[in-house]
Amino acid sequence: xxxxxxxxxxxxxxHGWLDTFHTxxxxxxxxxxxxxxxxxxxxxxxxVAPGQGFGTHPHRDMEIITWVLDGTLxxxxxxGAGGTLRxxxxxxxxxxTGLTHSEFNGSxxxxxxxxxIWLMPDRTGHAPSYEQRTFPPVELRGALRLVASPxxxxxxxxxxxxxxxxxxxxxxxxAVRHPLxxxxxxxxxxxxxAATVNGTAVGAGDGVALSDEPEVSITGSAGEAELLVFxxx
Numbered sequence: 001x002x003x004x005x006x007x008x009x010x011x012x013x014x015h016g017w018l019d020t021f022h023t024x025x026x027x028x029x030x031x032x033x034x035x036x037x038x039x040x041x042x043x044x045x046x047x048v049a050p051g052q053g054f055g056t057h058p059h060r061d062m063e064i065i066t067w068v069l070d071g072t073l074x075x076x077x078x079x080g081a082g083g084t085l086r087x088x089x090x091x092x093x094x095x096x097t098g099l100t101h102s103e104f105n106g107s108x109x110x111x112x113x114x115x116x117i118w119l120m121p122d123r124t125g126h127a128p129s130y131e132q133r134t135f136p137p138v139e140l141r142g143a144l145r146l147v148a149s150p151x152x153x154x155x156x157x158x159x160x161x162x163x164x165x166x167x168x169x170x171x172x173x174x175a176v177r178h179p180l181x182x183x184x185x186x187x188x189x190x191x192x193x194a195a196t197v198n199g200t201a202v203g204a205g206d207g208v209a210l211s212d213e214p215e216v217s218i219t220g221s222a223g224e225a226e227l228l229v230f231x232x233x
Contacts, residue, residue, distance in 0.1 A: 001212050002198055005034075007190075007205025010045075017052035021045040023189070023207050037187050037209050038232040039161050042118035045205060047111050048073075053104025059095035061126075063119040063159045065148055066091040066103075067167070067228065069191055071112030077101030081130035085114075089134050090147045092157035096126035115191060115228070121160040122150075131157045140169040144176045144229060166229040170195060170220030178216040178229060185232045186210040188218065193225025 011022035011029025022029045023043035024036045036042070041062070053074070066073065068085050075091060076082040078100045085091050093101065105112045133155065139145045148165035152158040159165075168176050170193075180186055188197050188208040195201075196219045197208045210216060216229055 001210070002200060003209040004200060004202070005207040005209070007203065010205065017049045019047040021205060036120075038185050039120045039163055040117070040187055040230055040232060041120055042116065043189055043207065044116045045114075046116060047113050048105045049111055050105055051108045054102060056100050056102045058098060058100045059093070060098045061121055061124045062095045063121050063161055064091075064093040064095060065117040065119070065157070065159070065165065066093075067115045067117070067147075067191070069113040069115065069226070071110050071114075072106030073112050073114055074104045074106040075101065077130060079128050079130050081132075083132060085132065088137050088140075089132060090157050092131045092133075092148060092159060094121070094126055094129045094160055096121075096128040099128040115189070117165075117228075119159060119161045119163055122162065123160070126160050133157050135167065137169060140167050140226075142168075142170065142174045142176070144168050144178055162233040164231040166231070168218065168227050168229070170218065170225045170227070172220045172222050175217065175219040177218075178231065180210070180213055180215055180231065183233075186213070186216045187230040187232065188216060189228045189230075191226040191228060193223055194221040195219060195225045195227060196221060 073085040144166040146156045149156045
C-alpha cells in the first residue's frame, strides 16, 4: 500500500525570518490525521533567513536528525557540542533525559535550507548525546547511502530506534531499490527535484508512506533529485 502526502497539503507558516513546512502536526499546525508515521514523528522543511535562527530551547526523549540542503547551520547545545553543518553532513541529537540547544543560520548573507526530522526513541531516559558525520555527495549519487541506524553500520550516525535512514541523489533515469523485510514500512521524503516512487510521480516536498510492499523503488525523473528513505519497524 502506498499513501502519498503532497507538499501542498503540508502545514505552512511564514514568520519572515523562518519559512517552514510541516509534513506532520507540529507547533501551531495540528491535523489528527497527520501525527507521524510509525516512529517518524516530525519532518520540517525550514528556510531560515541570514543571521536568524532558533534561540536556546529544550528537548526531551526524541531522536533529532538534521539534513542541510543549502547553506550553513550553526549548532550549540548543553552537551558542549557545537559547530556548523553543511550539505552532505548529518547531525544527530539524542535529547534523552533532556538538553537545550540553539540553531542559527551560519551566514549573514545567504539563507539556509534544511530538513529537521524527529524520531521517537526506543525508550525514554537515554543519556543526551550529539553526533555529526560527513557523507560526501559522491557517496549519494546513484546509490542509497545509509546515514543513520541503530548500530552505526557503514559509518552512519547512531539513533536509539529500530530505523534506518538513507540518502540518495539521482539524475534522470537513475534508479535505486531498497528491499523491505516482512513487517517493515518505509517513508520516502523528496528533498528536491522529481522522481517516481514505486511508479508514483513525486516532486519536492512530497512524502510517500509504504506498507506491505516488498521494496522501495525510486527513479529520478528530471534534472537532479535528492531524497531520504526511512526503513521503519
